[in-house]
Amino acid sequence: MNQKYIITLIFLLAISSCTSTKDRKFRDQVSTELVEAFDLQDNRFEKFKVHDVEDDDEEVEEIKKSTTGTTTLKEISKKEVKKKVVKASSKVTKKKETPKKKSESSKKKNITEKEDKLEQVLPENAEDYPKRFREYNKKYKYVWDNVKPIFYPNEKFVLRASYLGITVGHAKLETLPVVNVAGRKAFHFKGSLKSASFYNYIYEVEDWIESYVDARTFLPVKYTLVQRESGQDVDDLQLFDQETLKTYFWYKRLKKGKTKKIEKNEYTPKYFQDSFSALYFVRGLDLKVGNKYEFPIITRTKIWLMKMEVEKIDEVKIMGKWTKAYKIKAETRFPGVLSKKGDINFWFSTDKYRKILKFQANVKIGAIEGELVEYSQGDKRVTMSDIFPGEY
Numbered sequence: 001m002n003q004k005y006i007i008t009l010i011f012l013l014a015i016s017s018c019t020s021t022k023d024r025k026f027r028d029q030v031s032t033e034l035v036e037a038f039d040l041q042d043n044r045f046e047k048f049k050v051h052d053v054e055d056d057d058e059e060v061e062e063i064k065k066s067t068t069g070t071t072t073l074k075e076i077s078k079k080e081v082k083k084k085v086v087k088a089s090s091k092v093t094k095k096k097e098t099p100k101k102k103s104e105s106s107k108k109k110n111i112t113e114k115e116d117k118l119e120q121v122l123p124e125n126a127e128d129y130p131k132r133f134r135e136y137n138k139k140y141k142y143v144w145d146n147v148k149p150i151f152y153p154n155e156k157f158v159l160r161a162s163y164l165g166i167t168v169g170h171a172k173l174e175t176l177p178v179v180n181v182a183g184r185k186a187f188h189f190k191g192s193l194k195s196a197s198f199y200n201y202i203y204e205v206e207d208w209i210e211s212y213v214d215a216r217t218f219l220p221v222k223y224t225l226v227q228r229e230s231g232q233d234v235d236d237l238q239l240f241d242q243e244t245l246k247t248y249f250w251y252k253r254l255k256k257g258k259t260k261k262i263e264k265n266e267y268t269p270k271y272f273q274d275s276f277s278a279l280y281f282v283r284g285l286d287l288k289v290g291n292k293y294e295f296p297i298i299t300r301t302k303i304w305l306m307k308m309e310v311e312k313i314d315e316v317k318i319m320g321k322w323t324k325a326y327k328i329k330a331e332t333r334f335p336g337v338l339s340k341k342g343d344i345n346f347w348f349s350t351d352k353y354r355k356i357l358k359f360q361a362n363v364k365i366g367a368i369e370g371e372l373v374e375y376s377q378g379d380k381r382v383t384m385s386d387i388f389p390g391e392y
Contacts, residue, residue: 034224034237038250038263045248048222048239050188050212051180123245129267133245136269136296143295144271147284149218150354151187153177155378157356159370169195169205171370173279173356175378178387179212181221182241185387186212189280204230211277214242215387218281220274220298231255238300240268249301264301272296278306282346283354287326289313297332307331316347318357318372324350325357353377 124134155175161168176188188210195205206229212222225236232255239248251262273281278297285293287310297304308330316325325347332342347358359370384392 034226034235034250038235038237038252040250045239047182049181050222053178053180053185124270129245133267133269137271140269140271140295143285143293144218146286146293147218147281148286149187149215149284149384150280151175151178151215151382152353152378152380153382154376156374156376157372158374159356159359160373161368161370163368164366167196168199169193170373175280178215178382181212184221185215186221187215187218187280188212189277191276200230209276211274211280213277213280215384217242218277218284219270220272220277223274223276236300238274238298240274240298245270247298247301251300262300266301268298269296269303272298272303273306275299279356282308282328282330283348283356287328287348287350287354289326302334304332304334307333313350314347316357319375323357326350 123129124137152175154177157171157173159171159173161171170193172192172194174190174192176190178185179188180186189212191209193205193207193209195203199205205227207225207227209226210222210224211220213219214221219242220240221242222240223236223238225234227234227236232253234254235250235252237250240246241248245268246265247268248265249262251260253260273295275297278295281295285291289310289312292307292309294305294307297306308328311327311329314325314327315322317323326349328346328348330344330346332344342361344359344361346356349355349357355372355375357372361368
């Protein structure tokens, strides 16, 4: 079979895959803690296990019963009893009190007090804490002051990825229900990437990525990446500890029969995003034409800076309909490096859903483009007052 015939065949397969819906069917991947992959036995990381909010509420109810004598306390360690009884008793008090509508001033005072407490525990004054991070902590606070999280549980996007006009794969982005991680209520975002059927003959890709973000501060708490590809298997776990301002990173790659492992930990600035949560973070920013933002992104303990500008309002044709969209130009680079590392354009809908409609990333040869081909709004939007009743 000559080379010309092979190229023609691949091209025909590519064209046919563009109109097929089978490539949009993703295999369900059970959320993994990646604890077994890295044999994590350090008690410091126990708190990063993910719990359903409902399960934790049931646990509190059990402890409440134990404080009234309906169950014995012997089943629980003394250390846990002390911790959980305090937590439970505080919730009992809240339930007995008649809820009162808080004034705007009292709400602001409550939030300010929480911020002051946060300031007291942060190790910014440690001798080995990077000076530039202290500067970042002041410089980038304005970005978080301008974000209002957009969170629709069970929302789903499916985007088609193409290169040089040929569909090479699909990405599914999901917003899952709120969970508890590291003692915090957290947003749960999940992404799945799958190569197109024809492209599997060249390189097969099936990856899953998950990000857990503190619902109160929109700061990352946990990030996991599982790559199952024809050329390699990768497990990637990143934990972000807001109390110590440190990120802990574990990495394992199996390639050509050889295993590579990495374990690192480094300080972080107070304000940052991970490489996946940044997409959802941008949705919640004040996207007015001309607005500019810059903020750090942490990937495997390395710091990047994301610089973005809302350039204009475009009209784009998505799923057969013309839609108004904010065009955002974003640039990522290493601090201190003058040359660009990479740039990408995003289009978000101008309506209240701020749907991601398109993206375009420039590479050395051509551009990788993505376009929304399926969307499910999911459940009713969850607000901060839903997550933290009585506080907002």
